Amino acid sequence: MADMTLTLKIWRQKDRKSPGKFVTYTVENVSEHMSFLEMMDVLNEQLIKKGEDVVEFDNDCREGICGMCSLVINGRPHGQEHGTATCQLHMRKFKDGDIIVVEPWRAAAFPVLKDLAVDRTAFDRIMAAGGYTSINVGGAQDANAIPIAKRASDEAMDAASCIGCGACVAACPNASASLFVAAKISQLALLPQGQIERRRRAANMVAQMDKEGFGDCSNHAECEAVCPKEISITHIARMKREYFKAMALGE
Amino acid sequence: MKLDSKIPEGPLAEKWDKHRFKLKLVNPANKRKYNIIVVGTGLAGASAAASLAELGYHVKNFCIQDSPRRAHSIAAQGGINAAKNYPNDGDSIWRLFYDTIKGGDYRSREANVYRLAQVSNNIIDQGVAQGIPFAREYGGLLDNRSFGGAQVSRTFYARGQTGQQLLLGAYSSLMRQVAKKQVQLITRTEMLDLILVDGKAVGITTRNLITGEIATHMADAVVIATGGYGNVYYLSTNAKNSNATAAWRCYKRGAAFANPCFTQIHPTCIPFSGDYQSKLTLMSESLRNDGRVWVPKKRGDDRAPNDIPEDERDYYLESRYPSFGNLVPRDVASRNAKDVVDDGRGVGPSKVAVYLDFADSINRLGENVIREKYGNLFDMYERIIDENPYKTPMMIYPAVHYTMGGLWVDYNLMSNIPGLFVLGEANFSDHGANRLGASALMQGLADGYFVIPYTIGDYLATNKATKVPSSHHAIEESVALVHDKMDKLLYIKGEKTSTEFHRELGKIMWEYVGMARDEAGLNKALEEIPKLRDEFWQNVRVSSDKNLMNKDLEFTGRIADFLELGELMARDALERNESCGGHFRLESQTDEGEAKRKDDEYAFVSAWEYKGEGKKPALHKEKLVFDNVELTQRSYK
Numbered sequence: 001m002a003d004m005t006l007t008l009k010i011w012r013q014k015d016r017k018s019p020g021k022f023v024t025y026t027v028e029n030v031s032e033h034m035s036f037l038e039m040m041d042v043l044n045e046q047l048i049k050k051g052e053d054v055v056e057f058d059n060d061c062r063e064g065i066c067g068m069c070s071l072v073i074n075g076r077p078h079g080q081e082h083g084t085a086t087c088q089l090h091m092r093k094f095k096d097g098d099i100i101v102v103e104p105w106r107a108a109a110f111p112v113l114k115d116l117a118v119d120r121t122a123f124d125r126i127m128a129a130g131g132y133t134s135i136n137v138g139g140a141q142d143a144n145a146i147p148i149a150k151r152a153s154d155e156a157m158d159a160a161s162c163i164g165c166g167a168c169v170a171a172c173p174n175a176s177a178s179l180f181v182a183a184k185i186s187q188l189a190l191l192p193q194g195q196i197e198r199r200r201r202a203a204n205m206v207a208q209m210d211k212e213g214f215g216d217c218s219n220h221a222e223c224e225a226v227c228p229k230e231i232s233i234t235h236i237a238r239m240k241r242e243y244f245k246a247m248a249l250g251e
Numbered sequence: 252m253k254l255d256s257k258i259p260e261g262p263l264a265e266k267w268d269k270h271r272f273k274l275k276l277v278n279p280a281n282k283r284k285y286n287i288i289v290v291g292t293g294l295a296g297a298s299a300a301a302s303l304a305e306l307g308y309h310v311k312n313f314c315i316q317d318s319p320r321r322a323h324s325i326a327a328q329g330g331i332n333a334a335k336n337y338p339n340d341g342d343s344i345w346r347l348f349y350d351t352i353k354g355g356d357y358r359s360r361e362a363n364v365y366r367l368a369q370v371s372n373n374i375i376d377q378g379v380a381q382g383i384p385f386a387r388e389y390g391g392l393l394d395n396r397s398f399g400g401a402q403v404s405r406t407f408y409a410r411g412q413t414g415q416q417l418l419l420g421a422y423s424s425l426m427r428q429v430a431k432k433q434v435q436l437i438t439r440t441e442m443l444d445l446i447l448v449d450g451k452a453v454g455i456t457t458r459n460l461i462t463g464e465i466a467t468h469m470a471d472a473v474v475i476a477t478g479g480y481g482n483v484y485y486l487s488t489n490a491k492n493s494n495a496t497a498a499w500r501c502y503k504r505g506a507a508f509a510n511p512c513f514t515q516i517h518p519t520c521i522p523f524s525g526d527y528q529s530k531l532t533l534m535s536e537s538l539r540n541d542g543r544v545w546v547p548k549k550r551g552d553d554r555a556p557n558d559i560p561e562d563e564r565d566y567y568l569e570s571r572y573p574s575f576g577n578l579v580p581r582d583v584a585s586r587n588a589k590d591v592v593d594d595g596r597g598v599g600p601s602k603v604a605v606y607l608d609f610a611d612s613i614n615r616l617g618e619n620v621i622r623e624k625y626g627n628l629f630d631m632y633e634r635i636i637d638e639n640p641y642k643t644p645m646m647i648y649p650a651v652h653y654t655m656g657g658l659w660v661d662y663n664l665m666s667n668i669p670g671l672f673v674l675g676e677a678n679f680s681d682h683g684a685n686r687l688g689a690s691a692l693m694q695g696l697a698d699g700y701f702v703i704p705y706t707i708g709d710y711l712a713t714n715k716a717t718k719v720p721s722s723h724h725a726i727e728e729s730v731a732l733v734h735d736k737m738d739k740l741l742y743i744k745g746e747k748t749s750t751e752f753h754r755e756l757g758k759i760m761w762e763y764v765g766m767a768r769d770e771a772g773l774n775k776a777l778e779e780i781p782k783l784r785d786e787f788w789q790n791v792r793v794s795s796d797k798n799l800m801n802k803d804l805e806f807t808g809r810i811a812d813f814l815e816l817g818e819l820m821a822r823d824a825l826e827r828n829e830s831c832g833g834h835f836r837l838e839s840q841t842d843e844g845e846a847k848r849k850d851d852e853y854a855f856v857s858a859w860e861y862k863g864e865g866k867k868p869a870l871h872k873e874k875l876v877f878d879n880v881e882l883t884q885r886s887y888k
Contacts, residue, residue, distance in 0.1 A: 014799065015799060015800075031525060031527060033524050033525055034525075034527050035529070035635075037529065038527050038528065038529050041527070041529055041750070042527060044794075044803070045748050045750060045751075047794070048748045048792055048793070048794050048803060049746075049748065049792065051792075051795075052794075053794055053795070053796060053799075053801075054794040054801070054802065054803050056800050056801075056802060058317065059491060060316060060321055060323070060490040060491055060492045061321075061323060061325065061326045061490040061491075062490065062491060062529060062530050062532075063326055063530075063532050063533075063631065064631065065325055065326050065412065065415055066316075066320075066321045066322075066323070066325050066326065066490060067320070067321065067325075068316060068317065068321045081634075083630075084634060088631065088634050088635070090634065090635070090637075092637060113461055113800055114461075114799060114800040117800060119317070120317055120318065121317065121318065121438065123318065124318050124319075124320075124426060124429075124436070124438075127422070127423065127426040128426040128427070128429045128430040129430065131423055131426060132381070132382075132423035132424060132426060132427045133380065133381055133382050133423075134427060135380050135381065136305045137298075137301070137302045137305060137377055137424070137700045137701070137704070140373070140376035140377045140379070140380035141376065141380070142376055143335070143375045143376045143378070143379040143385075143393055144335075144337060144392045144393055146379060147390065147391030147392055148387055148391050149387075149391055150387045150388065150389050150391065153384050153385075153386075153387045154384075156382075156384040157384035157386075157409060157410060157416075160383075160384050160409075160416060160419065161410075161412060161415070163415075164318065164320055187382065187384065188382050191382050191384065193379070193380060193381070193382040194382050
């Protein structure tokens with residue numbers, strides 16, 4: 001396939017306080033083998049040479065696991081390819097002459113830092129509220145002293161594969177962080193190691209999510225549809241059960 | 252410069268226990284009086300910050316990303332080794348120690364490696380207690396798989412995401428300490444200099460990557476856990492933000508840099524496709540458990556892989572190394588891939604790749620079993636290459652992956668600068684000239700959970716905290732240095748972007764300081780790199796705002812450092828006129844083309860001392876003593 005020429009409409013915003021706007025750019029010689037972020041690199045190289053400010057976008061591992069990349073591409077977090085983070089989206093999914101709209105995650109709890117980069121530290125604070133087992137280094141028993149059914153362990157692993165990118169929030173009409181929070185609560189609720197603090201964890205993490213300004217879950221399931229790790233909303237159902245139990249029985 | 256490795260006396264198996272007893276302690280009530288800076292939040296950094304905070308120290312933990320959970324440890328796929336011997340297949344602490352020393356081609360310290368094997372089991376226990384969902388058997392116990400360089404199954408794993416799960420475990424412990432206010436987490440902040448007072452590490456100078464603000468942070472000890480320097484090669488399996496700047500600043504402040512030429516080229520990565528490419532993607536070594544590596548026997552064979560009949564395929568690892576087969580160590584697998592490609596038998600559009608074929612395993616075990624073990628890796632491959640690896644063999648080729656070299660440390664993981672500790676990939680200590688698969692996670696966590704909590708106490712107990720006034724000239728000098736470098740970069744306003752320079756540096760490094768090295772090539776690199784560096788300082792163009800978020804400025808600063816480090820790597824490679832592990836000198840090979848060590852001349856650690864701008868660094872040698880293993884030619888035949 002011949003190289004493509006694309007029109008990009010990119011959200012530019014100087015900093016947290018300034019208003020932003022869309023700016024249109026043309027990128028030529030885009031190979032189908034490039035990743036989306038490599039195409040953005042090509043644009044930035046052009047901007048540097050022209051003496052313009054580069055477009056800021058968060059990215060790091062570029063293999064779909066660190067969760068640093070984001071971008072709402074043509075209205076969809078991480079673009080149109082199912083189960084794929086932006087960094088693993090390839091340009092063969094686009095065609096010559098396409099107009100592509102690129103925006104940051106939009107949520108009150110994720111303020112824009114610059115252009116397409118947002119502040120996701122709210123996720124860290126939710127983790128700090130209880131996303132752990134309260135054990136210190138040193139006293140752990142032998143690893144095989146805790147047998148765990150393979151099915152429970154596998155399901156916990158499904159939840160634990162969350163990369164903390166925040167696409168679930170960006171896709172949700174309520175900007176809820178339920179899928180992210182549920183993934184951690186569910187992982188630990190499924191495992192014997194998580195039982196001791198099960199109720200406390202659910203109560204505290206959900207409370208912190210509310211405090212950060214994320215919305216509530218009203219079962220739209222948009223989060224599951226865009227999750228690059230395809231984490232199931234059944235974990236949200238489990239989180240709700242855990243939360244109600246914590247409230248009813250007292251955390 | 253005096254390098255004292257501080258290896259304890261006594262029999263190997265007793266060294267660590269005896270040493271721990273001799274280390275001075277800080278009493279619990281006094282721990283809260285000490286401040287410790289930890290730079291980096293990967294496996295080593297996060298585990299160290301959490302463990303030190305649990306003990307009661309005040310910790311400031313820095314990372315360049317938006318969250319500690321982004322550190323590149325997260326991308327480690329295959330697994331973590333431990334000497335549990337759960338499969339009952341003959342493993343032991345001694346065997347893990349022996350495999351690691353041998354895998355490293357006898358260029359690491361016996362005492363360090365033995366300790367690593369000893370604490371390996373505690374790491375698995377700790378991980379399970381944190382709730383890490385390691386793979387399990389139906390009986391509920393932990394599953395193991397095999398990795399290169401070992402004939403036992405000692406690798407614990409969580410699908411193809413072991414690094415992610417271990418890092419999230421360490422991160423969760425860290426966040427618990429953040430909630431308790433024992434750790435102050437400072438994200439999106441880059442360490443740009445080390446501050447020394449009276450020769451001791453007492454603080455760091457940083458830049459806030461959102462506002463551009465330059466600040467200083469003071470502490471009683473500084474712990475560097477900032478990972479490796481594989482990105483010197485431009486293309487590597489490292490993350491885009493992985494860099495050597497923090498470690499390089501320490502080197503320029505007097506910390507010795509050890510074995511810089513020891514880099515690991517990982518045999519199973521997705522091949523290079525074009526100039527725009529920003530990174531290479533690793534396919535876990537665990538794939539070699541079930542995949543068979545081959546190329547056509549005939550040169551220039553253009554047939555599709557499935558059209559090449561069995562008897563016209565060369566399963567070269569199985570035929571050359573019958574006892575280890577596809578599971579030879581990484582350096583051996585990589586070099587053999589290069590050999591067959593150089594021989595004109597490479598495959599794929601570029602002809603710079605070999606096949607990794609799962610057809611036999613799929614026939615034997617069924618596609619479902621393979622999908623369960625490696626599904627996410629196969630999906631990733633298909634997304635990048637647009638071919639289905641269940642049907643068509645994968646194409647793979649070696650890529651830069653890990654750096655065994657790093658800042659020199661003693662047995663306590665302290666550098667030659669008092670108060671400066673270095674953990675994980677950033678130090679040089681445990682892997683010699685080649686790291687075995689699934690050992691990086693083990694080492695990072697061993698350092699952070701089980702070594703530094705003991706050894707740092709000894710330093711703090713014996714070194715009275717010095718209160719440094721904020722007006723101290725060392726602080727002012729450091730801040731000025733950081734400002735100057737940045738202003739200089741912004742002032743140039745040249746023609747070429749830093750990425751263009753980085754790509755050129757990468758080409759020089761890959762060509763001359765890559766999988767095979769020789770004197771002529773290394774001398775060429777030593778000419779080319781300084782030339783490129785001079786051009787960089789005259790002709791680089793940087794996106795201009797230093798008071799806003801500006802990744803281009805961050806990257807340009809790091810590339811300036813890579814342009815210096817690359818030269819030191821070439822110099823070290825030239826100086827070491829032997830082959831060992833990942834360092835292959837064409838001048839030094841056996842009749843069969845394997846790496847040939849010269850133990851009489853080179854059984855030492857090269858530790859380089861910075862001598863100032865434009866001056867040749869000085870080489871110091873720490874002799875390696877082997878009392879417990881016999882140095883033999885490594886054989887995986």
